[in-house]
Amino acid sequence: xxxxxxxxxxxxxxxxxxxxxxxxxxxxxxxxxxxxxxxxxxxxxxxxxxxxxxxxxxxxxxxxxxxxxxxxxxxxxxxxxxxxxxxxxxxxxxxxxxxxxxxxxxxxxxxxxxxxxxxxxxxxxxxxxxxxxxxxxxxxxxxxxxxxxxxxxxxxxxxxx
Amino acid sequence: xxxxxxxxxxxxxxxxxxxxxxxxxxxxxxxxxxxxxxxxxxxxxxxxxxxxxxxxxxxxxxxxxxxxxxxxxxxxxxxxxxxxxxxxxxxxxxxxxxxxxxxxxxxxxxxxxxxxxxxxxxxxxxxxxxxxxxxxxxxxxxxxxxxxxxxxxxxxxxxxxxxxxxxxxxxxxxxxxxxxxxxxxxxxxxxxxxxxxxxxxxxxxxxxxxxxxxxxxxxxxxxxxxxxxxxxxxxxxxxxxxxxxxxxxxxxxxxxxxxxxxxxxxxxxxxxxxxxxxxxxxxxxxxxxxxxxxxxxxxxxxxxxxxxxxxxxxxxxxxxxxxxxxxxxxxxxxxxxxxxxxxxxxxxxxxxxxxxxxxxxxxxxxxxxxxxxxxxxxxxxxxxxxxxxxxxxxxxxxxxxxxxxxxxxxxxxxxxxxxxxxxxxxxxxxx
Numbered sequence: 001x002x003x004x005x006x007x008x009x010x011x012x013x014x015x016x017x018x019x020x021x022x023x024x025x026x027x028x029x030x031x032x033x034x035x036x037x038x039x040x041x042x043x044x045x046x047x048x049x050x051x052x053x054x055x056x057x058x059x060x061x062x063x064x065x066x067x068x069x070x071x072x073x074x075x076x077x078x079x080x081x082x083x084x085x086x087x088x089x090x091x092x093x094x095x096x097x098x099x100x101x102x103x104x105x106x107x108x109x110x111x112x113x114x115x116x117x118x119x120x121x122x123x124x125x126x127x128x129x130x131x132x133x134x135x136x137x138x139x140x141x142x143x144x145x146x147x148x149x150x151x152x153x154x155x156x157x158x159x160x161x
Numbered sequence: 162x163x164x165x166x167x168x169x170x171x172x173x174x175x176x177x178x179x180x181x182x183x184x185x186x187x188x189x190x191x192x193x194x195x196x197x198x199x200x201x202x203x204x205x206x207x208x209x210x211x212x213x214x215x216x217x218x219x220x221x222x223x224x225x226x227x228x229x230x231x232x233x234x235x236x237x238x239x240x241x242x243x244x245x246x247x248x249x250x251x252x253x254x255x256x257x258x259x260x261x262x263x264x265x266x267x268x269x270x271x272x273x274x275x276x277x278x279x280x281x282x283x284x285x286x287x288x289x290x291x292x293x294x295x296x297x298x299x300x301x302x303x304x305x306x307x308x309x310x311x312x313x314x315x316x317x318x319x320x321x322x323x324x325x326x327x328x329x330x331x332x333x334x335x336x337x338x339x340x341x342x343x344x345x346x347x348x349x350x351x352x353x354x355x356x357x358x359x360x361x362x363x364x365x366x367x368x369x370x371x372x373x374x375x376x377x378x379x380x381x382x383x384x385x386x387x388x389x390x391x392x393x394x395x396x397x398x399x400x401x402x403x404x405x406x407x408x409x410x411x412x413x414x415x416x417x418x419x420x421x422x423x424x425x426x427x428x429x430x431x432x433x434x435x436x437x438x439x440x441x442x443x444x445x446x447x448x449x450x451x452x453x454x455x456x457x458x459x460x461x462x463x464x465x466x467x468x469x470x471x472x473x474x475x476x477x478x479x480x481x482x483x484x485x486x487x488x489x490x491x492x493x494x495x496x497x498x499x500x501x502x503x504x505x506x507x508x509x510x511x512x513x514x515x516x517x518x519x520x521x522x523x524x525x526x527x528x529x530x531x532x533x534x535x536x537x538x539x540x541x542x543x544x545x546x547x548x549x550x551x552x553x554x555x556x557x558x559x560x561x562x563x564x565x566x567x568x569x570x571x572x573x574x575x576x577x578x579x580x581x582x583x584x585x586x587x588x589x590x591x592x
Contacts, residue, residue: 066472066494101517103497103510103539104364104584105409105422106466106473108385109429109450112406116428135384136406140362146558147537 057081059160060143061118062153065101068113070121078118081160082125094118095159096136097143099152108138118158186350186562186575186582188227194570197232198316200225200261201254204236205276206244209269213301217267217276220305220349221312224323227349227564228313228548229571234259246279246288254283261289263312273297276304280312289315302351322544323348326588327551328356328366328375329562333580342580343377345392348544348551348587350562350575356392364584369412372591376400376410376419387421400434409453413460420444420454420463431465431478444478445485453497454478457504464488464498464507475509489522491529497540501547506567508541508550519552521567532569542587543567551575551585 059081061074070078085092096115098107115134123129142155202222207213225231240253243264254262265278273296280289292311296304303324310321331342341363346353357363361380368375369389376389387401387410401407405424412419419434431444431454445451449469456463462479469476473496475489489495494512501508504524511520511529516536522529533552541552549566556574560581563574575582 100537102473102494102512103453103466105453106450106496108364108406108408109422109424109452112424112429113450134405137362137380138364140364140380147555 057084060157061160063114063156063158065099065152065156066110067156068110068117070117075121078121079125082122082127085122085127085131086125091131091133093133093135093159093161095161096134096138097141097155097157097159098139099155100139100142100147101152102139104138104140108136108140111136111138114156115158118160186346186353186577188223188350188573188575190227190229190571190573192570192572193229193232197230198261199234199257199259200231200263200312200316201234201239201257201259202263203239203242203244203265205265205267205278207267209267209274213267213274215301215305217301217305217308218263218265220302221263221309224306224309224321224349225313227573228323229566229573230313230317246281246291249281251281251283251286259283261312261316263308265308270295274301274304276308278308278312280315302347306347306349319548320546320590322546322548322587322590325545325590326372327542327562327585328368328588329553329582329585330363330366331577331580331582332560343375344582353577356390365409366584366586367411368586368588370414370416370589372589375586376412378408378410387419389419411455413456414458415460420456422452422454431463433480444480444483455498455500457500458502459504464500466496466498475507488524488527489529490527491522495520499541499543499550501543501567502545503547506547508543508567510539510541519550519565530569532565532567533563533572535563538563540584542585544587545590551587553583553585 057080058077061077094115096111098110112134115136119132119134122132143157144151144154202218205218222233226233234257238257243249244266245264249262260283262281262283263278265276268275276294279291282289294304294307306323309323313321325348326345327348328343328345331344333340341359343356343363343366344353345356359379359381363377363379366375366377373393374389374391376387378385379388385407386399387407388397388399390397403423403425406422406429409422410419417436419436421432421434422429423432428448429450429452431451433442433444447469449467451465451467453466454463462477464475464477466473467476472493474487475495475498477486477488488507492511495509497510499508507522507524509520511518511531513531517538518531519533519538519541520529520531535554537555539553541550543550547567549564551562551564554561554563556576560583561574561576562582562585565572
């Protein structure tokens, strides 16, 4: 389905970047890393070329309706995220979201449950839980507008920021 | 009428009046009961100068029509426009099948208006009452709604709720960014105005029982937090700032406490905050989602949504003992409970063959009834007289408000001409 295609795309993107291509991720839902801006602000700093080539991981994972179970492809992606997080100790926000189906307050709780599932998995992978902040937006901040199942699938998500 | 008012005021006022008109919700009645009571509201007389800024008898007619229980006689069908009981020729109204007739006279006051109105029974050929309503210069609509309340109660025996208000959330795009507005309007959708604008989502507005304060959830701090706001003084206070969820605030019937949902202890649980002492008491202990609390009218128990049985269902929590009983068994998604003022009927969001509808359940018998036929219905909020409820639904891709009577006989939509509207909360009686 679309969501697995998208996650697959994310992984393919990772591989492509690792092979030396530049980032071509066009999903643009939220929180793209802004290495470009850092360069503009600090033009005299010598940027580590190695660091610039670090792949940009797909930062959105998707869920089934009324579910917070991590899918196998989500686990694979989160293992890559965990590897990276263990190396850098910055704070990370895990934003849980739900689709428009069901009630708003219940969806707020569901978004939190999804983000908690991601957090728990990352902690199991050795990430320091103290650096992970969970916040749920429920259905209040959809990534895409519309009522088709494809749109709803894109909105049942956790964004790793 | 609105036009003639506009002629007399300066350009700036015209602009803001137009904006307000555009922001209003427009009533669109989609179904009514089979035999609504025919009633005629004869155009009222006005003994002051100029033209009144509002059509008072027209507002009363619209209120009665919107209740679904009345079929007001169109002005064009009236044979005469009596202004007082002595002008009424009952035979003329009997021919039209009119059961009741209302006459009225509006007089100017030092700063405002006085409406004297009469209700007559056509078949009994007698006057039922003559009453007066007074109001300030900006209160012509309030005067009309008050009169409609009196007429409605005299004929149906049910207290009218036309004078009540609602709050709701409007989402619109401003400068390419989503903007969230906490809105307030008369229950007929008129006089819609912003209470407060937010750049981050705002949700779950709830009225205090005194009708002067709201509680709601705002994401303005970057996290969900519960606020209370006094509508008169505009004083605002952030009540919670716990890690995790801070959601679903709901006032106890006596206004001294707020039930709410916090996940600070790991997962969403229901708490009760005593507003005078700031004491917070945890009410539920379960690893599942417990949310959407609402008080029973006696204040002794809460109903809430929990998926402790695997799917969202509605449960009742007795506060004194902590005992939890499951209330709903019909279907695999029942959530966001609200209780009718008499405590007998549960209203909820119910998934029915894949669509989300509003349903009622008689608490004693457990009998459930689906009230709506649309597909994304949510946030039911019951009128203080228990006759109707307001809810949010979709019309195409647009969020609109709609109303349905608790017996499903009467339905109307209140689409907004601007933005998406949702989460209506019907006010208590405001005296």
